[in-house]
Amino acid sequence: MKKYLMCAFLLLSAWAFAQEEFGPKGPVVTLSDAPVITVTQGKAVPVPLTFNVAGGYHINSNHPNSDYLIPTALKVEATTDIVIGKTTYPDGKNMSFAFAPDEKLNVYTGDFKVDVLVRPLRSVQPGKYVVRGTLKYQACDNKACYPPKNLPISFDVKIAKAKPAPVANPAQSPHAHN
Amino acid sequence: MVKRNPLILFFVGALVAVMLFAGIRTARNNRANGPANGQLMGATAPDFDLEALDGKSLKLSSLRGKAVLLNFWATYCGPCKVEMPWFVELQKEYGPQGFQIVGVAMDDASTEDIAKFAKEMGVNYPILLGKEAVGLSYGGVNVLPTTFFLDRNGKVIAREFGLQSRSVFVDHIKEALGPGSSERAQK
Numbered sequence: 001m002k003k004y005l006m007c008a009f010l011l012l013s014a015w016a017f018a019q020e021e022f023g024p025k026g027p028v029v030t031l032s033d034a035p036v037i038t039v040t041q042g043k044a045v046p047v048p049l050t051f052n053v054a055g056g057y058h059i060n061s062n063h064p065n066s067d068y069l070i071p072t073a074l075k076v077e078a079t080t081d082i083v084i085g086k087t088t089y090p091d092g093k094n095m096s097f098a099f100a101p102d103e104k105l106n107v108y109t110g111d112f113k114v115d116v117l118v119r120p121l122r123s124v125q126p127g128k129y130v131v132r133g134t135l136k137y138q139a140c141d142n143k144a145c146y147p148p149k150n151l152p153i154s155f156d157v158k159i160a161k162a163k164p165a166p167v168a169n170p171a172q173s174p175h176a177h178n
Numbered sequence: 179m180v181k182r183n184p185l186i187l188f189f190v191g192a193l194v195a196v197m198l199f200a201g202i203r204t205a206r207n208n209r210a211n212g213p214a215n216g217q218l219m220g221a222t223a224p225d226f227d228l229e230a231l232d233g234k235s236l237k238l239s240s241l242r243g244k245a246v247l248l249n250f251w252a253t254y255c256g257p258c259k260v261e262m263p264w265f266v267e268l269q270k271e272y273g274p275q276g277f278q279i280v281g282v283a284m285d286d287a288s289t290e291d292i293a294k295f296a297k298e299m300g301v302n303y304p305i306l307l308g309k310e311a312v313g314l315s316y317g318g319v320n321v322l323p324t325t326f327f328l329d330r331n332g333k334v335i336a337r338e339f340g341l342q343s344r345s346v347f348v349d350h351i352k353e354a355l356g357p358g359s360s361e362r363a364q365k
Binding site for chain 2: 099140147
């Protein structure tokens with residue numbers, strides 16, 4: 001049994017040594033499946049987008065504590081049918097890291113949610129529309145930082161027909177004559 | 179005494195070799211552009227000519243004869259900020275022995291911001307404005323800080339990714355300077 005364990009250890013060590021990888025092996029930030037939001041023509045609705053920062057990493061919040069730091073920012077592409085409104089970012093967490101124990105950085109870790117306000121025009125045909133954008137972030141771990149990345153994102157917006165506005169009946173005068 | 183089956187030993191050895199080979203191949207394939215950092219070890223450091231913060235340009239090969247610490251960093255990089263005061267001290271300490279630190283700023287910040295940052299950190303060595311092509315020639319520089327140590331002939335003798343302890347830098351600097359460098363400096 002000991003022999004097999006030793007073999008397994010040797011193989012794993014060899015693999016780890018050979019890999020000699022540094023930094024993240026995949027994207028540090030990912031977008032969780034965005035819900036399909038149903039919006040009525042002409043109405044504004046926030047679309048919640050949940051992002052995940054991989055374990056062991058942090059990214060700057062939208063309002064980092066230093067001008068030198070690159071804020072996380074979502075850029076949503078304008079469409080002809082849907083007006084893109086305000087993007088609301090969560091507050092970051094003030095955290096200290098091993099490389100600067102006396103300094104507090106305002107960061108996102110784990111899951112964080114960004115709301116994007118969308119308002120389809122009244123004239124838009126009902127149906128499903130895709131909205132695209134990019135999340136710019138710059139990640140670090142306890143030992144190193146990684147160049148800024150742009151994560152492409154997209155979410156679906158289902159546009160429903162607005163109820164027709166009630167037609168106001170003109171007041172009828174009993175004395176009115178046509 | 180336990181008798182070891184030579185066939186099993188051979189099998190385990192072969193398996194370890196295959197895993198090593200496969201691992202190295204995977205790691206190399208994972209690196210998108212340029213030579214892998216590891217491939218630079220023992221090779222002459224790729225030459226470049228970059229503009230410094232003072233407006234003058236600096237060619238790496240013009241530093242032949244000196245041991246060089248080539249540090250890729252960025253203003254947004256917290257761990258890089260930790261190393262900079264050490265570099266200031268190390269430049270003072272080992273500079274007279276023929277040692278030169280060169281910083282290459284690899285960010286999109288304006289020259290003014292980089293200069294302001296360098297001034298705040300009291301940097302006493304040249305800071306060059308990095309270009310992507312230079313980064314690619316050094317294996318992509320996807321980790322900051324990334325530091326290369328060049329001997330007096332311009333050969334890469336060591337490289338470090340991410341924040342290291344000060345003693346690691348000292349060891350590599352001594353190795354880059356070569357034996358008897360302190361005695362040479364005193365003469």
